[in-house]
């Protein structure tokens with residue numbers, strides 16, 4: 076039995092136009108505690124129509140059931156975006172067994188959508204974008220930053236992306252769906268099917284995140300961890316594939332535009348007499364270093380790039 080369950084936060088009071096001060100304060104306290112504690116939480120009453128999410132999942136299932144030949148028609152263009160937009164199956168050398176379809180925020184103009192997906196997935200992206208902006212403003216407030224600090228910093232949505240994932244059933248020999256990792260972005264939302272398999276690491280233990288049709292998993296990525304100088308956690312997580320069945324999920328990466336400079340904010344360093352735990356970097360440099368695992372897979376897991384690449388040891 077897990078000794079810890081990630082919290083579920085009802086965010087309905089954050090969506091309302093009319094005031095619900097008590098509900099809002101409670102949700103904010105819970106968000107702050109979850110971000111300090113393990114960086115993962117589930118949200119309910121998130122406002123994204125469940126029927127839309129379920130349509131998107133059905134479309135992904137239909138797409139992944141197509142022949143390899145058809146799926147490869149939407150392979151990423153060589154020399155295209157990072158991460159590459161389109162269909163990708165984990166390469167042979169990878170120890171992860173999944174395939175995905177990645178769609179960039181429409182405003183970036185480099186989508187390779189299967190046409191029938193366009194309308195539904197763009198609608199999904201638009202809902203997730205609004206939710207990302209809302210949560211980002213709450214996080215900014217929870218961090219005690221001046222009004223709209225994060226929104227002003229993260230004012231370009233062109234690097235956001237939506238990814239549909241299909242994990243193949245586990246075999247007797249192995250069950251790795253996605254290796255232990257941290258997300259490099261700002262905030263991630265995951266909608267997982269009823270099969271389950273997502274786990275977050277806390278105090279050295281793997282905590283399963285129970286699937287739920289009406290909840291979304293939300294987690295903090297490395298950018299927020301760096302800006303807050305480790306106040307808010309970007310937790311390690313992974314996907315373990317279940318035996319006997321496929322698993323499907325859909326994740327939205329509320330991201331940061333690549334030319335942004337990322338470093339711990341003065342509110343968490345010099346203004347409080349703390350030293351910075353990271354040196355600054357251009358976000359695109361970090362994204363590119365992380366993407367090397369696809370082209371230059373390291374032979375040892377410790378050679379994978381994590382945010383600790385920029386750590387300053389004091």
Ligand SMILES: O=C(O)CCC(=O)C(=O)O
Nearest residue numbers: 240265267273314324326
């Ligand atoms: O499929 C999931 O539940 C999570 C996927 C994930 O962690 C990722 O894409 O970074």
Ligand SMILES: [Fe+2]
Nearest residue numbers: 256257258312
């Ligand atoms: Fe992740």
